[in-house]
Amino acid sequence: MRPQRGPPRAAPPQTVKQLLKELRQQKSREGARSPVGFGSALPAPLGWCSLAPRPRSDTQPLCGPTWVTPRQPGGRPWGKGLRCEGVSGELVGGENWGVNWEIKGGQCVPWGEFGAPLLGREIQDPYPEPQDLAAARAALGGRDPRELLRQDEEGDTLLHVLCAGGHWALARAAAEALRDLGGLEVREHLGKTPLLVAAAAAAPEIVRDLLVLGANPDAADHEGRTALHLAAAYGRPEILQAMISSGVPVNVEARNFEGQTPLHCAVLAHNASLQGGYSPAGGSGGGSPTPQDRFRCVELLLQMGADSSSQDTKSSLTALHLAVRGGNLALAHLLLRQPGMAPRLVNMKAHGNTPLHMAAALPGTPSQEPLVRLLLASGADPSARNLEHDLPQSLLPPGAPGDPLRLLLRSRRGSHRPPHTAE
Incomplete structure (x- = not known):
């Protein structure tokens, strides 16, 4: 039992788990069609199988969507429409309490999840069956x-x-x-x-x-x-x-x-x-x-409108600082591709360090050179100095490993006109 916070609660005559058990028993007695985990399992229509509770598909879309609605005997729709994508022919869980559908030659993804449009479209049916x-x-x-x-x-x-x-x-x-x-x-x-x-x-x-x-x-x-x-x-x-x-x-x-x-x-x-x-x-x-x-x-x-120039309150790091520090070239590309963000974002400082300082300080990772080149192409200032008065080139590994990038940064310093930098 975990320690209680605040005044002790009066002992309830029935715990939450007991109430849950009672609900299961009640639904079992009623013989009602019940969700997975409450009473008997769902009947599977037309030989389709029942799965464990709340199956999911984590697959990514592979081709254009096709919308299908499985049918029960007699033609009544069985649950929600599904978005069918790809060519794998896998069984993918739907939203109807453990029922899944076999769609030949494609993967079925519930509307509103995993590949449904992100913005501007409503969920067709926001209710369970x-x-x-x-x-x-x-x-x-x-x-x-x-x-x-x-x-x-x-x-x-x-x-x-x-x-x-x-x-x-x-x-x-x-x-x-x-x-x-x-x-x-x-x-x-x-x-x-x-x-x-x-x-x-x-x-x-x-x-x-x-x-x-x-x-x-x-x-x-x-x-x-x-x-x-x-x-x-x-x-x-x-x-x-x-x-x-x-x-x-x-x-x-x-x-x-x-x-x-x-x-x-x-x-x-x-x-x-x-x-x-x-x-x-x-x-x-x-x-x-x-x-x-x-x-x-x-x-x-x-x-959703997240501001990629927001700085955390402990280290003043932006999302770009974090991506570069992690050697994450894909995220750095994504953040700098946002319309109008690169000039504002690329020279922001976190405790004096620009993203270019952080890229130069990477320990010779495969993404280091592509990151440095990406930042420079996005307007990074190679003449910016951090709180220790270091240039980005000063943070490169010594000797041969850092020489090509050192030459690149030196060649860019003389021709660069630094834009306004945000501390």
Whole structure:
């Protein structure tokens, strides 16, 4: 048991886990069609198979989209339309509680996730299957709201537990029952609201629903991390897409207690994934994020309006400083390609060091020369000096390894007219 914060809670007559168990038993007795993890498994139509809870596809689009809607016997649509891409012929999970579809010659990606348009288009159906949602509402409808608000020894309410497990219909029904009682903002022992739990658990449908129902999009946990920070650090582009599709304004410049914006977190996570070092996987669904997922998070944050010139409050580092320090040529290209950003970004200083200083100080990595050339082509000033009065060329490795870049930087110094630099 974790130590409690604040005054001790009165021991509830029924723990959250017991309530969850009772809901399962109730749905099993009713014989209702229930979500995966609640009662019996879903029937699989037409020989299609049922999978584990909340399957996901992390595949990238390979070709133009085709929209399909699987049908049940009799022709009634079975769930949501799917976006079919690629040529792998894999079985890819849909959104309907464990049902998957076999699309010959292509991969099926649920609308609103993994390759759906990022901006400007609504999710077609922001609800679970009607029968699932009706059953979930019936299961919770007779409950005393105070019972739903009870917290266990770790501060979890039933809604926290449902969000952590990715149980979409029940989470939606619980959120509807609790939204007027402050239940969407209850915090567990780490300071996470249900929205933050859903973001960390890689449950994009629940994230979107909670936002639409009024959850605070900028709520932060005990480390100052918002849902954007968690999605960025854990490499979950589907969470960012869900937040976009909700239409709820969110503060993309929020700071965690390290003084970092979500964009800083996303760049650090992508750096770590390329270097093979530790980077938090996060979440219980969706499998392990790939470097492509983490790169996608950076792209999405920029499209959401993140300011790449924002400096963290501890070291004054911008996203470009972090990318260059990590030898991340792909992210440096992405950041400098933004319209009008290169002149403003390329000579900003972090404790006196420009990105060019940081590129010169790299320990002879394969990306060092391409980074130096990219920065110079983007307007980096080779005559800028840091707080120790060092030129970038002074930070190159001594001897033969650094000689070609040293000559390049010296040749550029005489012809460069430095633009205004931001300290």
